[in-house]
Amino acid sequence: MNILEKLQEILSECKGEDLNISPETTFDELEFDSLDKVDIVMQIEEAFDISLGDNMQLSTVGELVSKIEEAVANK
Amino acid sequence: MENRVALITGAGRGIGAKIALTLAQDNTDIAVVDYSDESAAKETMDALAAAGVTARYYRCDVSDFSATKAVVDQIVKDFGKIDILVNNAGITADKLIMRMEEADWDRVLGINLKGCFNMVKHVTPYMMRKRYGRIVSISSVVGLMGNAGQANYAASKAGIVGLTKSVAKELGSRNITANAVAPGFIKTAMTDALTEEQKQAMYKLIPLGALGETEDIAQAVKFLVSDAARYITGVVLRVDGGMDM
Numbered sequence: 001m002n003i004l005e006k007l008q009e010i011l012s013e014c015k016g017e018d019l020n021i022s023p024e025t026t027f028d029e030l031e032f033d034s035l036d037k038v039d040i041v042m043q044i045e046e047a048f049d050i051s052l053g054d055n056m057q058l059s060t061v062g063e064l065v066s067k068i069e070e071a072v073a074n075k
Numbered sequence: 076m077e078n079r080v081a082l083i084t085g086a087g088r089g090i091g092a093k094i095a096l097t098l099a100q101d102n103t104d105i106a107v108v109d110y111s112d113e114s115a116a117k118e119t120m121d122a123l124a125a126a127g128v129t130a131r132y133y134r135c136d137v138s139d140f141s142a143t144k145a146v147v148d149q150i151v152k153d154f155g156k157i158d159i160l161v162n163n164a165g166i167t168a169d170k171l172i173m174r175m176e177e178a179d180w181d182r183v184l185g186i187n188l189k190g191c192f193n194m195v196k197h198v199t200p201y202m203m204r205k206r207y208g209r210i211v212s213i214s215s216v217v218g219l220m221g222n223a224g225q226a227n228y229a230a231s232k233a234g235i236v237g238l239t240k241s242v243a244k245e246l247g248s249r250n251i252t253a254n255a256v257a258p259g260f261i262k263t264a265m266t267d268a269l270t271e272e273q274k275q276a277m278y279k280l281i282p283l284g285a286l287g288e289t290e291d292i293a294q295a296v297k298f299l300v301s302d303a304a305r306y307i308t309g310v311v312l313r314v315d316g317g318m319d320m
Contacts (some may be wrong), residue, residue, distance in 0.1 A: 016206065033248065035203070039200065039203060042200070
């Protein structure tokens with residue numbers, strides 16, 4: 001499973017519905033609140049065994065994928 | 076209708092066992108989490124089985140962060156979900172503050188307060204995803220009034236109130252309620268050991284003029300986890316015969 005597919009799974013579970021995301025999808029359109037964001041970050045950290053920190057400012061799914069790739073590469 | 080699942084700490088005996096049996100009569104499957112050996116909880120486990128619900132025993136020290144994570148994950152594996160968390164596990168180590176050792180403080184705060192944090196911390200991710208959760212923590216009137224000889228216990232029980240209200244604010248948007256029940260003097264093995272004179276002195280403090288029963292606490296918990304209480308969160312429900320008001 002690649003990073004985008006895993007993200008699709010995590011974001012869908014958090015939203016409680018099947019989301020169809022692409023790298024261009026923005027977080028604004030997904031309408032996650034602050035609690036969702038914390039939950040998502042924690043799930044990503046667990047899934048990829050990385051640490052992302054508390055203050056991520058990201059606008060698109062593609063940016064998040066790059067951030068995860070970077071963290072995985074620096075492990 | 077599918078049974079709900081309740082995780083109850085300190086449910087091997089006493090108030091926790093009564094809460095477990097009361098919820099079981101309401102078609103709730105029970106995960107008993109207790110520090111004692113399972114044999115000490117045999118009577119409770121037999122009664123839960125007789126009530127016709129699924130009940131399992133998990134031995135765990137609630138003050139241990141990683142052990143509580145492991146036990147919560149195991150319970151979700153075994154039951155599929157956790158709808159209700161009742162933080163009931165608690166101990167006392169009473170001494171006047173002049174005589175209180177650091178270890179007395181750490182042990183009581185570790186089990187009574189950090190234990191609540193540990194369980195809430197590990198259970199709420201599951202509740203958040205289900206968009207449903209009922210958390211009830213057992214505080215004490217001593218946490219609201221203070222009590223000579225119980226600085227550690229009173230501090231831990233007051234801490235539960237702050238924890239409860241914060242969790243209620245953080246997780247309300249996910250349909251998770253968090254409330255506390257504050258028992259007064261409840262009839263237990265401990266109060267049975269008091270002399271008649273000591274009991275009379277206690278009755279003077281209680282407008283209803285009697286000690287409470289474990290059943291009184293269990294009924295309050297049952298209410299707070301029911302649909303009837305769906306709009307109630309962040310409260311401290313005193314069950315104390317009017318002792319503190």
